[in-house]
Amino acid sequence: MTDDTLKCSRCGFCCHYWLNGKFKRCKHLVRLKNGNTLCRVYKTRLGKVIDYNPITKKNITCNPRLSIMFNYKGCPFNNPLWEDFKDETKLTEATD
DSSP states (O other): OOHHHHHOOOOOGGGEEEETTEEEEOTTEEEOTTSOEEETTGGGOTTOEEEEETTTTEEEEOOOGGGSOEEOTTOTTOOTTSEEOOOTHHHHTOBO
């Protein structure tokens, strides 16, 4: 385990992305019975293609948490310079 996995609260919010007007949950994100999440491809996730955006004609790839400049409730990687993510219910209701 690395330092980031030890600190992560495993909410899974940073494993969502915006596509076609709604949030989608990464296809590698698994929700456990206790409500926590984990990534099936954690060790090789960064840079991995997770979807395709037909509007921009570009692949959507997994990026480090620190490149997602939103604060999520309880996330140890939050930064006071970032904006708080306002509507986390959109993430909990996101589709695969």
